[in-house]
Amino acid sequence: MGAFWGRFFATIIGLVVINALVKGVQIDSGMAFIIGALVVGFVNAYIRPVVQLLALPITIVTFGIFALIVNGLMLGLAAAITPGFSVQGCGSAVFAALLLSIVSAIASAAFGVEDD
Helix, strand or coil, X not given: CCHHHHHHHHHHHHHHHHHHXXXXXXXXXXXXXXXXXXXXXXXXXXXXXXXXXXXXXXXXXXCCCHHHHHHHHHHHHHXXXXXXXXXXXXXXXXXXXXXXXXXXXXXXXXXXCCCC
């Protein structure tokens, strides 16, 4: 399986898990899962690095804790772009982003996707 497809399916699995476990996350349909996974991948690949670079000073001051906030904001941005995908509140976004990262990493390892 290619790296793109492995990460794509891992992200879908992560979205299914956060939809089931995080109270403030709502994904309405299968198409929302698919589009959401694509948007999350795009946001993480192109927008998050720029935001992390701009937020580097505050991330250093907070000993890396602010990186969790950035991840939550990126998940909230992906939810705002995707129809049928919503995240209520910053706490839900941060927890969902953390859980999405963990589940996606486990699923990627299960699919045999290697880090670039």
